[in-house]
Amino acid sequence: MSIVHSAHHNILNRQPPTYNYGIPRSIRSVCVFLNICMRLNNNRAPGVFEPKVPENKKKQPDPKICIIGAGMSAGLxxxxxxxxxxxxxxxxxxxxFSDVKEDKLYGEYGAMRLPKSKCDNCHGQSGSTCDNCHGHHRNSHGHQMVFDTxxxxxxxxxxxxxxxxxxxxxxxxxxxxNGRYFYNNKxxxxxxxxxxxxxxxxxxxLGFPQTVSKDYRKLxxxxxxxxxxxLDKDIRFGIKKLMEYDGxxxxxxxxxxxxxxxxxxxxIEETIAAMEMTESATGLFRLAFTEAVMDGYTFLHKNQEWKTIKYGMQRFPDxxxxxxxxxxxxYNRKVFKLKNEGNKVRVYxxxxDNGQIYDEVIVxxxxxxxxxxxxxDELDKCSEKDYIKRRAIRELNYDNSAKIFLKFKSRFWERGERSIVGGNSSTDLPIRTVIYPSYYVGDSTDKQAILLGSYTWANDAAKYAPYSQKENVKLCLKNLKTLHPEANLDEEWCDVDPEHGDxxxxxxxxxxxxxxxALFGPSQYTNLLYKMLKDSNSNIHWAGEHTDIHHAWIIGALNSAVRxxxxxxxxxxxxxxWNNLLNSDAGKELLCNCEWLKCDDIVKEK
Incomplete structure (x- = not known):
């Protein structure tokens, strides 16, 4: 989410993609929410507006829809x-890293955790809710739809x-x-x-100069x-207020x-530098303040707990x-061209070489x-809307992220006087953040385990790019030795089996x-994204986490699916x-915790 990468609030929860062409950072090909899409609409983010039926538009009882990269079908x-x-x-x-599920030898290349509002009365798993709150407890940061799904x-x-x-x-x-905190070599x-x-x-x-405020983190x-x-009181008003500072x-x-x-x-200067170094990632403070607020709204919320999926987040899309x-x-369809043909779109x-024709295309x-x-051709016209779309495609910012996993013979970090169970370590060394797995709780510490030895964003992640995996693993292991000198990591470390790849x-x-x-720069929400989404007359539609206010979260993709x-x-x-979907049993069940019902017209005002 973006800007908080500290010892306490290590907000490095960026979840990237792989093996999929054009997939927003969450569930992609599985976004065909026949029964689910209806319920998602309620969580519309700003940038989501109330669509209208075009004037003189005849009903298409069975339009042919193309969803590139994933999508949602809404009963079509x-x-x-x-x-x-x-x-x-x-x-x-x-x-x-193992073919045996029970070994728990896995790591999350992408999404790894789910934020959830606490309800003292709710103890159910798998998204269930209790009789006392009937599923209506407030989820003030807008992620409840994931658990409802x-x-x-x-x-x-x-x-x-x-x-x-x-x-x-x-x-x-x-x-x-007990997570380690190592900055300024102190x-x-x-x-x-x-x-x-x-x-x-x-x-x-901590070794900071005297010009760094002691309260820099609290500030x-x-x-x-x-x-x-x-944002808690009125999500629509809160977003509008926040967007006043989007520049x-x-x-x-x-x-x-x-x-x-x-x-x-x-x-001021050194205090800001300390904030970015310990609470964020190198270079992220150049990006939009609105991104930092929405990140903090998830990570710093006082009524917060975290979940993950047993045996891997992959089980969600599956x-x-x-x-x-x-x-x-x-499957295995790498799109490279869209072409207008009358009031339809041909996708190649x-x-x-011939492609296929569709009435509506969702990208x-x-x-x-x-x-x-x-x-x-639609995007080659000289209208302001088409110009903005091309600008958005070219300019909207995406961030860097890297993850390096290491396999060890045992969970050495959970032993000794300063044992660590879950959580993270934070440092200004190249690895920046270490994430200790939560899914081994209750297991013997003598079993093999996977550790996320380095989780980086922005400029910190980019520094890994020129080097081979072997070189990066070597550096990661070296930095871990600094954080954990009590362990013999040369003895503990064991390379992953080649058959399981990188x-x-x-x-x-x-x-x-x-x-x-997606992680936008200043004014990119208000000047590019919102304007890009305002054209309800086009038969090419834009979805994905980059079109929502919740960048880099699964909820962002779900919100955009509904819209x-x-x-x-x-x-x-x-x-x-649409109305049938909303009134169905599934729609009612999935809508019960939605909060963003009043955000439809924010785009129209931009």
Missing amino acids: KNFEILECSNRVGGRVLTKY ICYLNKINKYAEDYRIDLINFIFTDAEE RDESCNIMTQKYADENFDA YEDALSQFFDE YSVYSYLKEIYLPGKIPKED AFKPTLEEKYIK WEGD TCPLGVVRQWELP SSIYWPNEPTTVGAF VVKEVLYRTNNVNL
Whole structure:
């Protein structure tokens, strides 16, 4: 989500993609939400507007729909999904290092955790809710739809155990706060690597210059959290208020708006540098302040807990398979061209020079992929709308992200006086963030385990790009030795089996994504995205996490799925299908926790 990468609030939750052409960072090919799309609409983000039936538009009772890269069908029966890879899931991708599920030797190349609002009365798993709150407890950061979807999938897959999704706790912060904290080459008074708890209580030991405010972390959190109450009270008003500052980068907002008057002028520069180094990632403060607030709204929310999926997040997209007929999904279709033919669109993919014609096309691919395509005449017109679309495709920013996984003979980090169970370590060394797995709780520490030895974004991730996996693993292991000198890592480390492929990924190198996830620069929400989405008369529709306010989260892709399904149904004058979806039992069940019902007209006001 973006901007908080600290010891306590390690907000490096960026989830990238792989093996899929043009897939937004969540569920891609599985987004065919026949029964689910209806319920998603409620969580519309800003940038999502109320579509209208075009004037004099005749009803198309059975429009032929093409979903490039993934999609949603909304009860339509004449649709096809063109998927570049041979799998479903997109940027929800679990890397398995063993063929035996029970070994738990896996790591999440993409999405790895799910934010959930706490309800003291709710103890159910798999998205279930309790009788006391009836599923209506407030999920103030807007991710509840993900859990409703999981619950719904478990219902329809109740006789298919292989597709059941079991949620387990994701330990965001180690209970003892023993995650290592190593910045500025400073150690504690015993010359040990600091723990996060020690760092919190001993600012003077951190090695910052005197011009860094002792309250730099609290100041940063306050700069973001001052918007949270408005977002909680009225998501529509809160987003509109936040977008008044969309023209600011994180750096410019802190320097020009927030910090003056709170700390001496001469301290501002170094205080901001310390904030970015410990609470974010190198270079991210050049991006939009709105991104940082929405990140913080998820990561810093006081009423928050975290979940993940037992045996891997890949089980989420896989659970959609029973709801889809194979005939609807065309695998290994690498799209390279869209062409207008009358009021229809011809879609071309490699290996088929003729392509196929569709009434409506839904493009869910990351815009870096779309940038390589031949685009239709519609986008060559001189109108402002078409000009903005081309600008958006070229300019909207995607961030970098890299993950390096290591296999060890045992969970050495869970042993000793300063043991770590879950949570993370944070450092200014190249590895930046270490994520300790939560899914081994209760297992013997002597069993083999997978550790996310380095999780990086932005400029930190880019520094890995020129080197081979072997070189990056070597560097990662070297940095881990610094953080864990108590362990003999040369003895503990064991390379992954060659048959299971690489153990690291740098998302910008993936031709299916050309970047990890959308993370906009200043004014890109208001000047590009919102204007790009305003054209309800086009038969080419845009979806994916980059079209939502929740960048880099599964919920962003789900929100966009709802919006674009409604968009297509209204454009083809099938409003009755939309209403049928909303009034169905599944629609009512899936809509019960939606909060963004009042965001439809934000785009129209931009």
